[in-house]
Amino acid sequence: MSTQRNFLFVFFVAMAFAGGGFFTYLAFMGPPAVPIHATVLPEPRSLPEFSLLDQAGNEFNRESFSGDWSLVFFGFTHCPDICPATLQQLSLARAKVTADGDKNFPRIVLVSVDPERDTPEVLDAYTKHFGEGVTGVTGTLPQLMNLTSSIGIFFAKSDQEDGTYSVDHSAVVLLINPDAEFQALFSAPHKIEHFVDDVPLITGSD
Amino acid sequence: LITRRLTILLASLLFVACQADSGPPLVASGIQVFMPLPGRSAAIAYFDIENRSGKTISITGISSPQFASSMIHETTLIDGVSRMQAVGQVVVEQSSSVSFEPGGLHVMLMNPVDELTTDAIVTLEIHYDEAGLMIIEARARPRSNP
Numbered sequence: 001m002s003t004q005r006n007f008l009f010v011f012f013v014a015m016a017f018a019g020g021g022f023f024t025y026l027a028f029m030g031p032p033a034v035p036i037h038a039t040v041l042p043e044p045r046s047l048p049e050f051s052l053l054d055q056a057g058n059e060f061n062r063e064s065f066s067g068d069w070s071l072v073f074f075g076f077t078h079c080p081d082i083c084p085a086t087l088q089q090l091s092l093a094r095a096k097v098t099a100d101g102d103k104n105f106p107r108i109v110l111v112s113v114d115p116e117r118d119t120p121e122v123l124d125a126y127t128k129h130f131g132e133g134v135t136g137v138t139g140t141l142p143q144l145m146n147l148t149s150s151i152g153i154f155f156a157k158s159d160q161e162d163g164t165y166s167v168d169h170s171a172v173v174l175l176i177n178p179d180a181e182f183q184a185l186f187s188a189p190h191k192i193e194h195f196v197d198d199v200p201l202i203t204g205s206d
Numbered sequence: 207l208i209t210r211r212l213t214i215l216l217a218s219l220l221f222v223a224c225q226a227d228s229g230p231p232l233v234a235s236g237i238q239v240f241m242p243l244p245g246r247s248a249a250i251a252y253f254d255i256e257n258r259s260g261k262t263i264s265i266t267g268i269s270s271p272q273f274a275s276s277m278i279h280e281t282t283l284i285d286g287v288s289r290m291q292a293v294g295q296v297v298v299e300q301s302s303s304v305s306f307e308p309g310g311l312h313v314m315l316m317n318p319v320d321e322l323t324t325d326a327i328v329t330l331e332i333h334y335d336e337a338g339l340m341i342i343e344a345r346a347r348p349r350s351n352p
Contacts, residue, residue, distance in 0.1 A: 077243065077245065079290070080246075080248050080250050080279070080290075080312070080314050081250060081279070081290065081309065082281050082283075082288045082290075082308060084240070084243055084250075084349050085308035085309065087349075088349045088350070091350065125244035125245050126243055126244055126245060126246075128244070129243055129244050129348070129349060129350050130349070130350055131350060154287055160291075160292070161292055162277075162292075166289075168287055168289045168290075169287065169288055170286055170287055170288070171283060171286060171287065171288040171309075172286055187286060188283055188286065188288065188309065189309045
């Protein structure tokens with residue numbers, strides 16, 4: 001009887017230590033970090049074959065995404081608000097992450113959805129304002145549609161009262177993996193912290 | 207007793223009315239002006255504006271002596287698609303605030319009269335109601351280094 005009581009005592013003490021250890025582990029280590037702002041696709045989707053021009057006038061195609069992670073935004077240089085604000089947020093996120101020691105933040109790609117006004121030369125001056133690692137891409141309307149229609153990006157010309165035009169466009173930021181696959185997306189409205197927190201978790205450079 | 211209570215109530219109302227009239231009706235904060243991007247001629251301004259008056263105020267226009275023209279625009283985000291349109295007036299309800307911010311209301315300042323340099327003081331004239339005018343200022347900053 002005494003042996004049985006001793007056994008139970010030792011058993012409960014052991015359980016108490018094990019439970020305490022488990023909760024201490026959780027308290028210090030926390031659950032594994034997962035992206036909370038980005039939507040990660042269950043299976044990455046291959047980009048279609050496409051052909052555009054970068055700001056230097058060189059061809060920019062599906063292969064151009066190979067080997068590096070890329071954050072891709074669709075906008076235009078006459079857009080005064082959300083396009084420069086998003087590029088600014090992406091640039092500041094990259095500056096923050098690289099300052100924290102991670103040198104592998106994705107490059108930033110602006111795909112212009114205003115082929116009438118955004119020539120490679122216009123994109124060259126515009127993208128340089130946001131620092132190194134920002135690529136500007138443009139093409140003809142059919143070339144752009146070939147890429148955007150396959151990945152659910154919308155854009156359409158919109159006449160303004162003052163006789164000019166704007167372009168309505170999807171405000172999402174896509175994360176393309178080094179295999180040229182669409183892997184995750186960030187929905188607007190964007191915040192710098194969304195990219196700072198989630199991009200390293202998805203790219204595995206955290 | 208009723209007379210005394212009425213006197214206190216009237217005194218309280220008078221006090222509140224005096225408080226409401228003691229300061230400017232509109233107060234702006236967080237003012238930012240971003241310079242035109244390379245190849246572009248439009249700067250952009252953002253700020254928060256608070257209505258401290260006892261009545262609704264309508265902002266009817268925002269101008270700047272340093273720019274040939276200006277417009278209030280609003281970016282809307284519907285089903286993930288960004289659209290921009292001109293806005294005729296902005297209503298600020300009493301005791302509330304309206305934010306001019308990226309992805310929402312903003313002031314487009316077009317065609318600088320003179321070249322706009324970094325840290326130049328930009329004056330914004332906020333026109334409201336019949337003849338109200340409020341003047342605010344901010345330094346022009348590049349997008350790359352806000």
